[in-house]
Amino acid sequence: MDIEGFRREAHAIVDWMADYLRDVGRERVVPLTEPGRTARALPPAPPAEAEGFGAIRADFDRLIFPGMTHWAHPGFFAYFPANHSPPSILAEMMIAAMGANCMSWQTSPAATELEQVVMDWLRQMVGLPAEFKGVIQDYASTSTLVAMITARDRHRDQLDRSVVYLSTEAHSSVAKGARLAGFRPDLVRLVPTDERYALSPAALREMIAADRAAGLVPAVIAATLGTTSSTGLDPVGELADIAAAEGCWLHVDAAFAGAAAIVPKLRWIMAGTERADSIVINPHKWLLVNHDCSAYFVRDPDALTRSMSTAPAYLRTRFDDTVVNYRDWGIPLGRRFRALKLWFVIRSYGVTGLQAMIREHVRLGGRFAEWVAADPDFELAAPAPVGLVCFRWKPAGRDLSGEALDRANQSLHERINAAGDLFLSHTVLGGRYTIRLALGHLSTDEALVRRVWERVRESAVGLPS
Amino acid sequence: MDIEGFRREAHAIVDWMADYLRDVGRERVVPLTEPGRTARALPPAPPAEAEGFGAIRADFDRLIFPGMTHWAHPGFFAYFPANHSPPSILAEMMIAAMGANCMSWQTSPAATELEQVVMDWLRQMVGLPAEFKGVIQDYASTSTLVAMITARDRHRDQLDRSVVYLSTEAHSSVAKGARLAGFRPDLVRLVPTDERYALSPAALREMIAADRAAGLVPAVIAATLGTTSSTGLDPVGELADIAAAEGCWLHVDAAFAGAAAIVPKLRWIMAGTERADSIVINPHKWLLVNHDCSAYFVRDPDALTRSMSTAPAYLRTRFDDTVVNYRDWGIPLGRRFRALKLWFVIRSYGVTGLQAMIREHVRLGGRFAEWVAADPDFELAAPAPVGLVCFRWKPAGRDLSGEALDRANQSLHERINAAGDLFLSHTVLGGRYTIRLALGHLSTDEALVRRVWERVRESAVGLPS
Helix, strand or coil, X not given: CCHHHXXXXXXXXXXXXXXXHHHHHHCCCCCCCCCCHHHHHCCCCCXXXXXXXXXXXXXXXXXXXXXXXXXXXXXEECCCCCCCCHHHHHHHHHHHHHCCCCCCXXXXXXXXXXXXXXXXXXHHHHCCCXXXXXXXXXXXXHHHHHHHHHHHHHCHHHHHHEEEEEECCCCHHHHHHHHHCCCCHHHEEEEXXXXXCCECHHHHHHHHHHHHHCCCEEEEEEEEECCCCCCCECCXXXXXXXXXHXXXXXXXXXXXXXXXXXXXXXXXXXXXXXXXXXXXXXXXXXXXXCCCCEEEEECCHHHHHHHHCCCCHHHCCCCCCCCCCHHHHCCCCCCCCCHHHHHHHHHHHHHHHHHHHXXXXXXXXXXXXXXXXXXXXXXXXXXXXXXXXXXXXXXXXXXXXXXXXXXXXXXXXXXXXXXXXXXXXXXXXXXXXXXXXXXXXXXXXXXXXXXXXXXXXXXXXXXXC | CCHHHHHHHHHHHHHHHHHHHHHHHHCCCCCCCCCCHHHHHCCCCCCCCCCCHHHHHHHHHHHHHHXXXXXXXXXXXXXXXXXXXXXXXXXXXXXXXXXXXXXXXCCCHHHHHHHHHHHHHHHHHHCCCCCCEEEEECCHHHHHHHHHHHHHHXXXXXXXXXXXXXXXXCXXXXXXXXXXXXXXXXXXEEECECCCCCECHHHHHHHHHHHHHCCCEEEEEEEEECCCCCCCECCHHHHHHHHHHHCCEEEEECCXXXXXXXXXXXXHHHCCHHHCCEEEECHHHHCCCCCCCEEEEECCHHHHHHHHCCCCHHHCCCCCCCCCCHHHHCCXXXXXXXXXXXXXXXXXXXXXXXXXXXXXXXXXXXXXXXXXXXXXXXXXXXXXXXXXXEEEECCCCCCCCHHHHHHHHHHHHHXXXXXXXXXXXXXXXXXXXXXXXXXXXXXXXXXXHHHHHHHHHHHHCCCCC
């Protein structure tokens, strides 16, 4: 394919992309497929000869597209959203064409400096103090692993006695990150949460006292702002007190909910994070940047670069003493030009536009929570401070509980998703099956959220079945 | 920006992209800029209000583009290439529009199965046995870190005595990966190389014997096929013997040179890798896939998933026992749909097309190496088996050596790059300043390589200065 051939095909792809964004709502969110169907339809060996792009596109339409789960579907309310937006997609196109590797300042000066600037914009937007410096990682899992490794290197000689604390509701990537960083799996402690699924400082204090008594060293406290199951908000201020007293690294996983802090009235959720050592917020979750784009902020960049830096001869440049080389701020040497996406998005929407989106999602989550709370046959399973609503069917005046109620809610969940136009995911809260509605798409509006609630109620008719 | 606005802007961006690919050769490869210039030109605070896309594009043209290093420039011969191609960019556009998160089978069945299929295609292309299973990571650094963590978990209870061996020429990410995985920095051993910059098995055997005698545990041997400085090729077969005898994990970093194995006549470079535990080859370096796309192959996927897997309630699906969930094959939970790029590229070029490209680059590297070797004022600094040529000015009949010769070669290097139409990087080999010519761009042809050689010779006139 020569360049004019590329131009022609790329224009056709643009129309496919725009049509996709316009029409994706007509597809099933999750495809009707079965394990192995796509693989079986593909040749087991690579083609020897070049094929025309028309044939490849046709196979995409025929074999791949029907097996995709559509994260861009307006009816996708599962997990956390991986939201995106037109300006972010435009940036990704330019990033792909340029193919710059932004590993060091010299390998793309403007990309490095744009990353410094837009990460500082984001810092201001969420209200972190100026001493925090930011870098874009791929995903929150990676940001958290980087935090764990940096923290570990502070306690290097005591690794076998170092303890990591996180709540039972922390994301799986937090315990995984601790394990990957080399902390002993049996010293990764899950601290109980309170009735709002927030880490209990009293329980943490008890655990730390017991660990100290046993000769262990409290090393890391990993707080979560917006747990995955229910957007529980750990009391970061209190945890910062404990971290300071115990000499622990304080990492804050605000991957989803941190974005809410750009709204002044929701800024309170970040209280205490100004005392953290490291914080992760994913613009690819709730700030309209297509993934990957995970914002990692640290108070002490020197600690980060001590753990991450390398300076082999073939990478040294005469600028190294005066510039930031982001290769030394994370795991991989190679780095795509992700800052461009964040820049396009923040400018295209403005801070007020992004605030308006988040305010609206939080308002809609609140509406849905009100409907649930007001219905005698349903219950809220957790508070819904930032647009994620966890709920269960619990019929008034019926003698259903325990596993029977779990099975009924699982049936309900399957019924809600069955038509294919909506996709909600589930979790377990307080030991019980819980359905989750995660808002976050740019297109989400009240009519759609109301339609979800109607579907939920209709689907409950005749339960248990 | 609504969807029709996106369509309009995206068509304009496509023309920008095609024009860029056509005309990038007219730009300087590395911009004339200075630290801080881009950052100073940008507002220190984010815009409150939304801005039109025209203003953003104009600022890109005015403030960002002039500060970019152009990796897509035909004159970019530095580091290793991050090559790309029209079909790969087309795939990236579709990936961005769909925004699918391919963390588990259910979150995109077709994407997961396409990744299984195309990674198996690549396995066949480089001649690995069928027991190797592949997964796409972002960069080789990450693949190597994953290997180190998996290996570490096999020696978990002996971590403080476990030793990692790599050559003095191994990529910085290998020692970094060992450190990040928690191996003791003082037990990351750099094994000397021979005159071809290949790891010396005899030296390794001696080191291992000394370590055993000191009560240490040899844990990992990290071999390199195609070192960064000079594409040195470690003797993997011999290292596999040692690894088997010592119970070591054998990791092979073939990030750049592994791609050459798709050419039957170059397949020999992979000899021995069939006995490795893990292998990394980057299609984003030399197989026309735009980054990121790092292919990681393992012999024992169970060992990998034991180290990487998590199964929290909110991620469990009813398919988990019968499908591959790639979230458990690497560090981050989130995953972009990178398999689409590899599929588009392999089909668009066919295996024969990709082989022809690599054969031609290797041939051109050989030509350049012949010109260097035949010129009495120059010397090859290392063998050039796979398209990377390391050379120095070393004038016949002149009494120049040591630091004086280094300074002269540094001057020569600066002169070659000064006009801005070419960009070669450097390294240090045998303690001496060495200029590197790394081939790999789709557009590279003999006329261009000859022009580089002419520039090198012209630039040497009047040295030292």
